[in-house]
Amino acid sequence: MTYQILLVEDEKWVRTALRKVIEKIKLPFTVVHESTNGMEAWKWLEHSRADIVLTDIRMPVMDGLTLLKQIRNKGKATDIIIVSGHDEFAYAQQAVRLGAFDYFLKPVDAEDMTECFRNWLQRQEPGTAATKVQQDGDQHIRPPVDQVIHYIESQQRYDLMLAEAAALVHLNPSYFCKLFKQQKGVTFTDYMTSVRMREAVRLLEHTTLRITEIADRLGFTDAAYFSNTFKREAGTSPSEYRKRLHPA
CATH class of the missing domain: 1.10.10 (Arc Repressor Mutant, subunit A)
Known part of the structure; x- marks a missing residue:
């Protein structure tokens, strides 16, 4: 099965570049139509269908966010992926809150697009399109x-x-x-390190687990790496930390 993409972008050379990236990643997606602004895209969607709308944010006549709102308000069973420039990060956040499936920065990298489309494919499960749209809305209630x-x-x-x-x-x-x-x-990465270290402290203080067992529980494949990380963050090794808590 090949999934259909509606490509919405006012600059022809960008549309061409995006089409080439889609072809390059060799996943079951094809561009079935191209529009130069949101209004053109919406008029096409009124009589046709696409599994994904891949749209720029800033366009004349109707921009990408307005198109996204229109698609959601009318209950169209299609996912929206936003493509835009680095200076429009705030718009990306708004797009996610409105239910966009993903967001790309220009120039779009083939690796990022592959990751996005694979995630989209994995999410496709038996069920009605209406159910899928409802799930899309639910998943963005929490940022x-x-x-x-x-x-x-x-x-x-x-x-x-x-x-x-x-x-x-x-x-x-x-x-x-x-x-x-x-x-x-x-x-x-830094956040995950702090989470791991807080849990390491808790385990050192309240359990008798060995250092290797704590490292394994926290997802470290190497106990020495865990000890070095703990020492860098806490100023002492795990074994020294425990000895201070329970001196002989």
């Missing part, structure tokens, strides 16, 4: 970054990697990384 943090805390996923975290909220890793840093003031 994406907070969704991931809630998941980490509730599931105790101390080994969660950036790519997996981004996939949980259907964002490409580069955008999720920028969004996380902007909203929380630290990188996702």
Whole structure:
């Protein structure tokens, strides 16, 4: 099965570049129509269908966010992926809140598009399009970054990697990384390190688990790397920290 994409972009050379990237990644997607603005795209959607609308934000006549709102308000069973420039990051956040599936920065990287489309394919399950649209709306009630943090805390996923975290909220890793840093003031990697270290302290203080067992529980494949990380963050090694708590 080949999934259909409506490409919406006012600059012809950008449309051509996006089409070439879509062809290059060799996934079951094809551009079935191109529009130069949101109004053209909406008129086409009134009588035709697309699985994905890949749209720029800033366009004449009707911009990408207005098109997104129109699609959502009319209950069209299609996902929206936003493409725009680096200076429009705030618009990306608004697009996510409105239910956009993902967001790309220009120039679009083939690797990021591949990751996004694979996530989209994995999410496709038997069921009506209406159900899928409802699920899309539900998943954005909680902001994406907070969704991931809630998941980490509730599931105790101390080994969660950036790519997996981004996939949980259907964002490409580069955008999720920028969004996380902007909203929380630290990188996702640094945040995960702090979460792991807090749990390490708790386990050292309240359990008799060996250092290797604690490292394994926190997702470290190497106990020495865990000890070095703990010492860098806490100023002392795990074993020294425990000895200070329970001196002989």
